[in-house]
Amino acid sequence: MKSELEQRLYNSSKEHLIQLLHELAIRHPILYAEMESILEN
Numbered sequence: 001m002k003s004e005l006e007q008r009l010y011n012s013s014k015e016h017l018i019q020l021l022h023e024l025a026i027r028h029p030i031l032y033a034e035m036e037s038i039l040e041n
């Protein structure tokens with residue numbers, strides 16, 4: 001069973017998800033570095 005957050009993420013638009021990732025990256029530099037690493041592979 002999906003959590004409420006997971007369900008909301010599935011229903012979000014691509015633009016909204018990009019905005020969310022951008023906000024998380026600004027607030028959490030370590031998370032940003034991990035996202036970059038994942039995307040490089």
